[in-house]
Structures are given as C-alpha cells and as structure tokens.
Amino acid sequence: MSPFTRAFRSRVGGALAAVATTAALVLAGAPVAQAEDVRSRQWYLDAMKAEEMWKVSTGKGITVAVLDAGVDPTVPELRGKVQIGADYTADVTGGSEGGAETVQHGTNMAAYIAGTGAAGGIKGLAPDAHIFSIKVATPGMKGMFGLAGVLSKAIRHAVDEGSRVINISIGGTSGAGQEEEFQAAVDYALRKGALIFAATGNDGVGFVEYPAVVPGVVAVGALDTKGKVAKFSNYGDHVGLAAAGDQLPGRCEKDKTRFCSKFGTSGATAIASASAALIWSAHPDWTGNQVLRVMMETAGRNGPVPSKYIGFGGVRPAQVLLEGKGDPGPADVNPLLAARGQASPAPGDSAAPKNSPSAASTGAAGDNGTSKGSQAAPEAAAKSGEGGFPLWVIVASAVAVVAVIGAVVAVSVRRRRA
Template sequence: MQSAQVWRVATGDGITVAVVDTGVDSTVSELRGKVLPGHDFYEGRGRGRTDGDDTERHGTNMALAIAGRVDERGVTGIAPGARILPIRVGDKHNFGIARPAAEGIRYAVDNGAKVINISMAGTARPTDRPAWQAAVDYALRKGAIVFAGAGNDGSGVPQYPAAIPGVVAVGALGRDGTRAGFSNHGDHLALAAPGVDMPGRCTADKAEYCAFDGTSHATAIASASAALIWSAHPEWTGNQVLRVMLQTAGHVGPVPSRFIGYGSVRPAQVLLEGKGDPGDPDLHPLLDARASTPPAPATAAPAKPLAEQPPDRFPLRTAALTAVATAGGLLVLLLFLRHRHPKERP
C-alpha cells in the first residue's frame, strides 16, 4: 500500500466517508475531531455518534481503519485526513436491516458523503431488494461510490447489499495475498483487500486492541482508498475514481474473477505512479453497458505458477501484502453478520 509515501500526496482531506453501521464512538483517541454528528436510523435516538455506547465496536473499528490518526498508540487508517459521517442502522442483535440502511444511504449523500462504506452483509428477502436498489440508485445519481462487504460464510450465495447492481462488492485477502477462505464469491465481486488477522479495538476491553478476520475491514480499506484518490483528484467523478481503482487493482490471472473481482486495491498505483485512465465521467464502470471492460493492470510475477494455485486463489505481490498486513495504517475487522460474531484475539 506504501501508505507513508502516499500520504505525502493525499490523506483523504476534504472527503467525507459515511460509515453505515452500528454507530461510531468519537471519543476514542484516534477519531477525536474527525466524526460528524450523523444520524440514528435504527432507534431514532438522534445522532449516529454513539459515544461510549458502541458496545459492538464494529462501526467504530470501521471508522478507525478508514480515518484513524495515531499520536502514540492505536490505529491509523488508510485515509487519516478524511472525515467520518456515522449512520447507525443496527446493533449486535439486528444488523443489515434494509429499511434503516436504505434511509441511511440517502441521508449520507444528502449530507455530503462521497464514499459510503457498508461493512455488513446478509441474505435479503425479495421484498427488501427494491429498497436497497432504490437507495443505491439514488446515491449513484448523486455521484457517490457505495462499497459493501461480500460476506463471511465462504459460499457463492449472494449477500446484500453487495449483490445489488451498482454496489462495489469487496472480498477479503489473507496474509499470503490469496482469497480468504471465508470470503464469499460470485460474479458481482469487484475488488478485494486484506481481511485476515487485522487489529482493531476490543469489545470487552475498550482500551485494548484485538485481531479480527472478515470482509468488513476489507471494505473499509477499499472505501479509504477511494477517499485517498478522490482527495488527490477532486475534479473526478465517482465513476472515474472507481474506474482507476479497477484498472490498477493487483491480480494474477483473468479478470474479473469470481473470487477477487478485478483484484486488490492499490491506490499507490494511481497516486505515486500516475496509472489509470479516469475515462468518461458519466459512465459507471461496473454498470453501464456502453462502458468498456477496465483494462487489466500490470502485475508482478506470481509467487508460484498460476497452475499450481487452487482455482480460487490468486497470489498478489507478496511484499505489498506483507506491508498491508503489518503497517500501522491498516486494520481489518470481521464483517459482522447477523448470525456471526468476531473472534477477538488480544
């Protein structure tokens, strides 16, 4: 990710990222002064800031991975200059309900969010899908990018809202740069990012840090990467930001892949190397039938010949992924599904 070098070019300054989640505790040291009031669409208690009351810590950890800033100890996010708009749409018992989340998406774009992070996934009733789709369509008309986690049960069963057309579905990678076994797959996958053994704030001891696995934080890393690129190119549209992300994603093998989409997010390719053609500002690179397939990015040689890899494993540049897994600027939390809780490892 080359975060230290990238931050000399862009930090996400001027970009608001909406965290559609369990709320965000703005009192944690890394987020002080970075969290807007937001809104609570779950219980209607007012603000999306759940100061001292985000018991699951899920939304807080997503905000940390996106925009946390560390003075001495803690979590530094990928885009430490970005602002967080917290939108509460559930808690540890009810998460991923279509109606409050759809309301939250509309609120986000109406209140200045360019990037919308939805680190949640689940099955959706047929009656829920129109609400999801209408909200996503509204966000796209307003020029935003919507990222959502692919899901954590390792299956090819579509999870929502990631499977809604127009949403950028994000899968998780392990330390070795291949698809994490728990990461859901399907034709709707667009991008991937690290999602194994990544630290965040513990649930039980709010002062300590734990390791988590899941597509939640992979989604947060993708959202933060978009914020970095957009802050360096404020004249671009969301379609253009997404297009260069797809073009510069790291992969080995044909793309798009059912397991990692166009590959692992690599904002440094855009910000340090100047790669990627933003193209038509009005064409959505994943949706519009007139848009050409994003060109395959240049890739490093695989650690092993592709034929030696299992069908669902695509090695990326090892050094880059090692930096991703170990750098203080990247932290990935387990995607909170309605029937699955993260395993905390102090």
C-alpha cells in the same frame, strides 16, 4: 423481479436462507499486546506504501459515511473526526438478543478509514478523511428484516449530508422484500456522484451477501497477508474488488482499550473505501465513476478478469497516486455496471455531493471498465490464491507481522455479526 432477487433465489439453499445477519469482521481469540504495537501490526499499510502515499494524499476533504452499529468518537484516533448522523435502528425489526458485539465494529471501520493513530491507536489509510456515522444496526442483531429499508434511508441521508464514499460493512442473505426501495437509494447515490462499498460476507461460500450483491454497489472481498484471496471471503460473479481483510488489529469488543486480531470482509471494505478517499482527495474534480474506474484498472490480479473471488483485483491506490496510472475515462459512465452490461443511472440535479463538512462546523462528537473475462475459476484456484495481489507478496514486513500475530492469536472465533 430484480437481477439480485433472481440471483438470491437461485443460489441460496435452505441452510443459507436461515442464516442470521452476518458481519464481515469477526472477533479473534487473543488481544494484541499493547496500543503502542498497533501500527507495527498494520501490515497492509506498509504493503500498500501508505507512508509514501500520504506525501501525495491523506484523504483530506472527503467524507466517508460509515453505516454500521455506530462509531465511538471518543477513542483517541477518532477524536474530532466523527460527525454523528441519524440513528435508524428504531426501524429495524431484527432485535438485538445475544451477541457480544458492540459499537466497536463501526469504530474499527471508521479507524481503518480515517484513524490518526493518536495515543497508539489505529492509523487509517486515509487519516485526514472525515467520518459521518449513521447507525443502522444494533449489537447482536439477528436477521435482515427491515434493514434494507433502513439502509435505503441511511444512504440518502449520507449523500444529502455530503458523503462521497459510503461504507457498508454489514450484510445478510436478503433484503426482506425491500429490494426495490434499496435499489432506488443506490441509484440516487450514484446519480449524485457517490460511491458505495459493501462486504461480500465471511462464510467462504459462492454467495455474495446483500446489500453487496445489489447492482451499483461495489462488493469487496478479502485478501490475506500474502495477497491471496482469504479462505473466509465469500465469492461470486458480483465481486467488484478486494482488499486486505486478514489479521487486522482492532479494538476488542468487550474492552475498547485493548486490541484484538480481526479478520473479515468488513475490514477489507473499509480499506477499499479509504483507497477511494485517497484517490478522490488527490483528484477532487473526478466523479465517482472516474475514481472507481482507476481503482479497477490499477487493481492487482493474476488470473481471470473479473475473477469471482477478487473481482477486478486487489485495490492499489499507490498505482494511481505514486505511479500516475489509470485512465479516469468518461465522467458519466459507471465502469462496474458497464462491465456487466448494465446502464449507469442518469446524473441527477447535482452531479456530485455538496462539499464535505468539517468536524468543527458540523458539531463533531467527542471533542476501467476492463473487458469481461472468464468468470469461472475453480475453487481450488481460490484456495491456492488464484488472482492474488503480487504487490503485497513481495513486502517483507507482512511476513514478519504474520509471525508475530501467529504467536499471539489463539483460536479465532467467527461471529455472525461484528
């Protein structure tokens, strides 16, 4: 029995086992006023010193695969930036009954990563990165049956097509008996030099969802506008990193021309993926292991390391790009697996994926191993922001944005899939 299967069986009660597919970004009640206001509401870009980082790196040359319910390549900020890959949804047996979720979830993830901000749209943290969209889920999908097998195929497809970073902002309670197949796909990606980021889940419970719980996948939790762990963010010993995931503007599910306030570990995962793209673009000779190592070493934290709430801390690519911090270390040792006493998959025939394809040539659609500290932290500490991100707290713009959004957003309605 695999480690993540044992963890699942030992920690999930009857109630959780019955939970359907969970997405990590949820639809909030009120739309953001106008497209022109979107950039001003992206508080995390200012907190992360994005404008300064873009003078050093914009993610150019890095392809990020978005495994989701699809990406709409016609929205202004993604035009000419998206390559449409395979559609594996015919192999999913979860169905698509109910739910108002649409392709906007994947579209928002892609925009958080690589949006250009055109026509008042979302500005991505890595605006020159390339998006490779692979459809693995259907709107309103219920259950995880068949999804692990689909994700396995999608991961291999993403790596074979040149993706260096793989973003999975969907999750659930189990792999539906396909854990070994999925683990083999993860190991394949790691051998080829890619990085995989996945969302921990949005129930605020001590259970990291599948596939984020799988060894080799970087499980990403969410931080709020004050840099503290978000109340909805799932936690546990498998959490690797955290990123901004609260009050993020995103295109509304029912009307893509409008923007709604979003929250969830989905958006946090996308921002972590974009952070990796920024660093990798600036250091193209580094392996995925080295990129991940400097992300872990420079992450913001204040408490136990790793923390079961934010793992090794909140991502801070500015520490690497602007301050030159972080030791890339050995190229062939996965720092997250090493920190947990697990071996890294041996490099395959190709230590790194092939060069990322350009939108023009591929027919784009639409035009450190830190030592293990105490892993126990009281729940009260999480609720009060134990292990927070000090860099973000001091950013005055975040405070202003919280006030503006608080006046616009009514009651947030959590969805199980977004």
